[in-house]
Amino acid sequence: MASQYAKHSVLLCFRIVFSCLFLSQIFLFNARLASAQTPAYACASGNYTFCDTSLDVKTRVDDLVKMLTLQEKVANLVDGAAGVSRLGIPKYEWWSEILHGVSNTGPGVHFTSLVPGATSFPQVILTAASFNKSLFEIIGKVVSTEGRAMYNVGLAGLTYWSPNVNIFRDPRWGRGQETPGEDPTLTSNYAAAFVRGLQQRDDGDKDRLKVASCCKHYTAYDLDNWKGIQRYTFNALVTQQDLDDTFQPPFKSCVLDGNVASVMCSYNQVNGKPTCGDPDLLSGIVRGKWNLNGYIVTDCDSLDVIFNNQHYTKTPEETVALTLNAGVDLNCGSFLAKNGVSAVNKGLVNESVIDRALTNNFATLMRLGFFDGDPKKQLYGNLGPKDVCTPENQELAREAARQGIVLLKNTAGSLPLSPAVIKSLAVIGPNAQATHTMLGNYEGVPCKYVTPLQGLSASVSTVFQAGCSDVSCATAQVDEAKKIAAAADAVVLVMGSDQSIETEGRDRVNITLPGQQSLLISEVASVSKGPVILVIMSGGGWDVQFAKDSPKITSILWVGFPGEAGGAAIADVIFGLHNPSGRLPMTWYPQSYVDKVSMTDMHMRPDPATGYPGRTYRFYKGQTVYSFGDGLGYSTFTHSLVQAPKVVSVPLEEGHVCRSSSSTCKSIDAVEQSCKNLGFNIHLRVRNVGTMSGSHTVLLFSSPPSVHNAAQKHLLGFQKLHLAPQTEGLVKFNVDVCKHLSMVDELGNRKVAVGEHVLHAGDLKHTLTVRI
Numbered sequence: 001m002a003s004q005y006a007k008h009s010v011l012l013c014f015r016i017v018f019s020c021l022f023l024s025q026i027f028l029f030n031a032r033l034a035s036a037q038t039p040a041y042a043c044a045s046g047n048y049t050f051c052d053t054s055l056d057v058k059t060r061v062d063d064l065v066k067m068l069t070l071q072e073k074v075a076n077l078v079d080g081a082a083g084v085s086r087l088g089i090p091k092y093e094w095w096s097e098i099l100h101g102v103s104n105t106g107p108g109v110h111f112t113s114l115v116p117g118a119t120s121f122p123q124v125i126l127t128a129a130s131f132n133k134s135l136f137e138i139i140g141k142v143v144s145t146e147g148r149a150m151y152n153v154g155l156a157g158l159t160y161w162s163p164n165v166n167i168f169r170d171p172r173w174g175r176g177q178e179t180p181g182e183d184p185t186l187t188s189n190y191a192a193a194f195v196r197g198l199q200q201r202d203d204g205d206k207d208r209l210k211v212a213s214c215c216k217h218y219t220a221y222d223l224d225n226w227k228g229i230q231r232y233t234f235n236a237l238v239t240q241q242d243l244d245d246t247f248q249p250p251f252k253s254c255v256l257d258g259n260v261a262s263v264m265c266s267y268n269q270v271n272g273k274p275t276c277g278d279p280d281l282l283s284g285i286v287r288g289k290w291n292l293n294g295y296i297v298t299d300c301d302s303l304d305v306i307f308n309n310q311h312y313t314k315t316p317e318e319t320v321a322l323t324l325n326a327g328v329d330l331n332c333g334s335f336l337a338k339n340g341v342s343a344v345n346k347g348l349v350n351e352s353v354i355d356r357a358l359t360n361n362f363a364t365l366m367r368l369g370f371f372d373g374d375p376k377k378q379l380y381g382n383l384g385p386k387d388v389c390t391p392e393n394q395e396l397a398r399e400a401a402r403q404g405i406v407l408l409k410n411t412a413g414s415l416p417l418s419p420a421v422i423k424s425l426a427v428i429g430p431n432a433q434a435t436h437t438m439l440g441n442y443e444g445v446p447c448k449y450v451t452p453l454q455g456l457s458a459s460v461s462t463v464f465q466a467g468c469s470d471v472s473c474a475t476a477q478v479d480e481a482k483k484i485a486a487a488a489d490a491v492v493l494v495m496g497s498d499q500s501i502e503t504e505g506r507d508r509v510n511i512t513l514p515g516q517q518s519l520l521i522s523e524v525a526s527v528s529k530g531p532v533i534l535v536i537m538s539g540g541g542w543d544v545q546f547a548k549d550s551p552k553i554t555s556i557l558w559v560g561f562p563g564e565a566g567g568a569a570i571a572d573v574i575f576g577l578h579n580p581s582g583r584l585p586m587t588w589y590p591q592s593y594v595d596k597v598s599m600t601d602m603h604m605r606p607d608p609a610t611g612y613p614g615r616t617y618r619f620y621k622g623q624t625v626y627s628f629g630d631g632l633g634y635s636t637f638t639h640s641l642v643q644a645p646k647v648v649s650v651p652l653e654e655g656h657v658c659r660s661s662s663s664t665c666k667s668i669d670a671v672e673q674s675c676k677n678l679g680f681n682i683h684l685r686v687r688n689v690g691t692m693s694g695s696h697t698v699l700l701f702s703s704p705p706s707v708h709n710a711a712q713k714h715l716l717g718f719q720k721l722h723l724a725p726q727t728e729g730l731v732k733f734n735v736d737v738c739k740h741l742s743m744v745d746e747l748g749n750r751k752v753a754v755g756e757h758v759l760h761a762g763d764l765k766h767t768l769t770v771r772i
Contacts (some may be wrong), residue, residue, distance in 0.1 A: 011169050035170035037153045040090040042371045048087065053372050057207070060371065061362045063362055065355050073354050074340035076361065079300075079332045080107070088686070092365070092488040094297070095332060096199070098160035099178060099442040100124055100139070100398075100563065102147050102388075108157035111445045115155055115385050118146045119393040119447055119564070122401045123440030124163065124190075125539055127559025128180035129582040129631075130403035131697045131718045133193045139400060140197020142393050145209045148538040149383035152375060158368040160198065161214040161264060161297070162442070165191040165250035166542075169222045169615055169663040172508040176222075177440050177539025177561060179584025182628060183247055185715040188253035191215060191702045195258030201408045203379055208378065209261055211369045215254035217266035217299055218286070219275060220247045226599045232309045234600070235269040241709070242604045243270075245744035246618075254289060261294035261364050265328065267305055274312055274322075277300045282327030295329040303335035319535035329357040389447035394565065398497050401562040401569030403695070406582040407555070407632040409547075414531040414554035416576025416634060417490055419459045426488035427453050428481045428524055429495045430468040430517075437471075437498040440561030442538060448563060452494045453534065455567030459575050463488065467524070470496050473515030478523045486527040492574065493521055496537035507599065512543050512591050525552035535559055535570060541588030547626050558584070576634065579694030581720070583631035587617050605709050613667070618711035629699050629715075635690025635725070639698070639764040643683035643732065648676050648737055650752060658772050666707045667743075667751035668772060674752075675738035682733040684761055688723035695722045698731050698761055708745040716740045716759070743768065 043051035050064035065073070068084060081096040096108030101393050102438055103116035104111055111117060111617035121127065121139050129135075150156035165187055168176040172525040180190035198213040200206075220236040220243065238247065263286050265276040275281055276298045286292050302320050305314050313319040314579055320336055320343040331337070343349045365371060369378050376382075406413070417425075431437060435449040467473075467481040485491045495517050495551065502508055512518065527533045533555040534547050547553045557580075562569055572578040597613065606614030606621065614620045617628035652658055658665035669676060697720050703713040717740070721729045735741065742752045752770060759766045 010568075016246045016633060020274075024180045024307070024732055039151050039154045039375055041373065041375055043373045044088060046088050048635055051258065051371060051373070057363050057366045060366055061359050062514065064362055065358050068358075070344060070351060070354070070441055073358050074162070075337055077329070077331055077340060077354070077357055078334055078337045079330065080334070080404050085287070092370070093157055094159045094330060095300070096147070096157040096160045097442050098143050099162040099164065100127065100146055100440070100673035101143050101444050101446070102150060102156060103442050103444040105162065105442050110735050112154050112155065113152055114153055115388050117445040117447045118150070119143070119387050119397050120444060121397045122179050122404055122563040122566070123539060124180055125168070125177045125192055125585060126404035126525040126562055126582075127400055128186060128404070128585045129406055129560065130400065131583055131699070132720045133189055133634070134405055135400060135403060136190050136193035137197040138396070140194040142396060144198045145383065146209050146393070149378040149385065149387040152381065152383055153385060155410050158370060159212045159214070159262070161262070163191060163194050163213070163215060164217065165215050165254060166217055166222050167246055169602070169604070171511050171540050171586070172226060172594060172599055173540070174220050174224050174506040174508065175504050176586065178442060181584065182587060183618070183715050184249040185717070186585055187250040188257070191250045191254045192257035195254055195260045199261060200258070201379060206259075207367065212294065212364050212368055212429050213258070214262035214264050214297065215251055215260050215751040216264035218251050218263050218268065219243070219270050219281065220270050221266035221600065223268070223599055224505050224507050225510065229600060231267045232305045233416035233511040234366060235272060236602050238270055238602045239746075240748035241576070241744050241746050244748045246604050251286070253709065255286065255290040255292050259293065261367070262297055263292060263294075264297050264299055265302065267299050267302055268311065272308060272635045274302070274306045276328055277306060277312065277322040277326045280328040287327050295364050296327050298323065298328055298332050300332035301335070302333070303331055303563070304333060307335075308740065317343040317346050317348050324349050324353050326330040327355060329360040356374045375468055385413045390505070394447055397563050398565035398568050398572075399722040401559070401566050402572050402578040402583045404560060405562070405569060405573050405580050406558045406584055406630070406767045407573070407580040408558055408584075408630060409553070409556040409625055409634050411551070411554040412551055414535065415574060417531065417574055419575055421585055422489045423464045424462050424488045425460045426458060426461050426491045427464045427494065428472045428485065428491060428520075429493045429535070429557045430466055430473060431498070432464060432466065432494040434494070434498075434537060434566070437494055437537065438562050438564065438566040441499055442504050450567040452492075452567040452570050455491060455569070455571030456574065459571060468515065468517065470515055471496065471501060473517045473520065476516035478520060481520060482527045484526045486529070488528070488530070491524060493524060493531045493532070494533060494535045494537060495521065497539070500537050508540065508617050509594075510591060511541065511589065511594055518546060521547060522550070522555065528552065531555065533557065535575060537561065541584070541586055541626070543589065543591040544626055545590060548625060576692070579692050580631070580750040581633055581695040581697050583629050583697050583699065588626040589627050590623055590625055592741070595620065618714050621712065631697070633694050633696070635688050635694045637696040637762075638687045638689055639762045640685045640687075641764060641766055642685050643681060644759065644766050645680050645768060647771060648678070650678060650681060650737070650770060650772050665772065666705070667745070667753045670738035670750040670752050678737045680735050680737070682735060682759065684731045684764070685728055686721060686723065686731055687728040688725055689726050693722070693724045695720055700733050700759065700761050702741060703758040703760070704741065704743060704759065705753040707753045708741045708743055708751060710753065713760075715752065737770070
């Protein structure tokens with residue numbers, strides 16, 4: 001009996017202990033859930049002036065800054081800002097990413113069971129290929145809504161360090177995928193539209209922000225790790241002309257047209273100076289000429305890089321002084337927090353400079369509502385998990401991918417495939433079952449995936465062989481792939497790259513397809529009895545001249561990194577549910593180009609004396625595999641000119657030197673006196689003469705007179721319209737002479753060339769004479 005009682009006692013104790021442990025786990029889980037549902041914000045209570053929402057931002061910020069000690073100030077100049085607990089200001093993590101969807105790349109975003117994923121749109125390079133400004137903006141609006149929704153449950157911040165608006169200068173750059181491509185006009189338009197989509201509030205209050213965007217990496221940053229040359233120590237030698245007409249315009253557009261809340265300076269040096277320590281670039285241009293309303297942040301650990309990698313400064317305190325005095329407001333990293341107080345105490349930095357930086361940071365947070373109390377009582381307070389991964393957002397991700405996909409080759413009778421005719425489809429390639437690869441870098445956790453194989457299998461019966469174990473394709477399984485290809489009615493090869501080939505910190509050396517991919521493609525094509533469609537999934541371009549020339553390879557599609565719905569979008573194009581209208585946002589060069597040209601040579605313009613060929617469609621005149629703006633559709637569109645002037649006269653003030661010597665004036669300054677109201681309209685009629693409805697991208701280029709080593713042609717603008725078969729539409733461009741027809745001369749001055757400018761859209765050309 002005693003033994004039985006003892007057993008019951010032990011069992012009871014065990015149950016009590018187990019129950020306590022179980023309850024403690026529930027308590028811990030609930031506590032974590034509660035904290036995850038509570039966003040960080042200031043002014044939950046307290047009658048501080050800086051919490052008074054009836055006052056203007058400047059008054060509130062000034063009140064806050066003067067209340068802080070030097071130590072408290074410095075502790076809030078880093079991305080992991082310490083807050084000020086005695087004033088009810090919580091810690092805040094500035095670093096969140098939202099390049100093509102809310103991303104957990106930075107420490108400010110977390111995915112949990114509450115919000116397990118967010119809509120993952122195509123990587124930027126593919127969205128840019130749509131040449132659709134309204135799409136750029138609506139994606140910004142959607143991802144910022146998802147970001148705000150996640151902030152409301154404590155899973156994201158309010159400050160997002162996106163977009164990347166660097167120029168895709170060299171085809172080998174691993175981060176080219178993050179950018180809108182090689183053209184300053186396209187990149188500038190993308191930048192302004194995406195920033196507006198992110199930041200603009202639905203109530204129209206222009207002084208407030210939905211979320212805060214950041215344009216990066218300022219400036220002339222487009223090399224990561226090439227043949228051992230690292231971005232951290234690379235000194236970009238850039239002419240004033242190239243800086244002002246290629247590298248700077250997207251950042252200028254971010255600030256002036258997008259009203260961006262932040263600019264991030266880059267790791268590299270420009271002409272011997274670290275960008276984060278150059279007062280001319282930061283205080284002089286971004287804050288001075290462009291009048292940034294926001295904060296300047298360093299790329300992560302840039303101060304440490306300046307001191308320990310570049311050895312540009314002698315002490316940590318000198319590094320702090322260099323960057324703060326140059327115009328930096330926020331340090332991504334801990335360097336400034338560790339050395340800021342010492343820099344002030346040693347007299348290297350005036351405390352007023354600390355106050356300036358802190359003022360810019362706090363003003364941004366105030367515009368976001370961080371100091372307005374409970375965010376659930378503010379404009380976006382009703383957003384939550386239900387607003388992330390909505391069916392509408394996921395469908396937009398699919399539509400964005402469809403609009404960007406570029407049809408590069410299409411032999412008659414190839415695409416689109418008919419599910420009624422194709423009874424068996426061989427799907428081959430290392431990216432045919434891609435999931436994470438479709439996202440590109442700076443990705444988050446997607447709502448779901450649709451792989452290329454899944455997308456294609458939804459319409460027809462498929463047989464699959466990878467053909468390579470991965471994209472490096474060291475050894476292709478040719479025989480197995482040929483066997484299924486020979487028996488199929490059509491073949492789709494899904495090839496290309498992933499982040500093991502091109503990404504941040506990894507530039508390419510060669511631009512031929514990796515490993516034995518080309519061999520696999522050619523061998524499969526040689527035995528196929530029907531259409532062979534080559535699908536290239538990648539960020540950068542490739543030398544695929546062999547495929548372009550091969551009569552057995554009937555179609556080529558470039559699909560970028562197409563996002564979570566990439567497989568569905570690819571299938572939509574292949575089976576004709578969508579008429580492709582994407583255009584290449586970058587040049588595809590032959591391998592011989594990268595064999596000849598060093599990635600470190602920043603010159604955009606060719607140099608006949610040395611044989612240097614120049615860069616991008618604007619300056620490079622050599623052979624290409626595919627050119628900027630290339631792209632086909634399933635319909636043919638014609639252009640006709642409706643309205644355009646033949647002559648534009650530029651008025652000159654009395655006494656202007658060109659009044660007396662007009663025959664020798666090759667260009668005139670694009671200054672306000674001459675440029676005011678100097679513009680004209682170009683109207684084009686576009687007709688769909690095909691049998692299929694579709695969108696058409698109209699690219700308007702100008703080829704200026706050959707002065708000041710000008711570009712051979714440059715993009716003035718672009719528009720997109722949708723037309724049913726045998727219908728037409730009118731496209732209108734408003735051309736500002738001094739903005740659109742000007743160029744930058746050798747000294748960085750903006751000029752308008754006198755003489756004949758040739759405007760062209762598609763096969764249409766129109767000559768316009770600028771005279772004085």
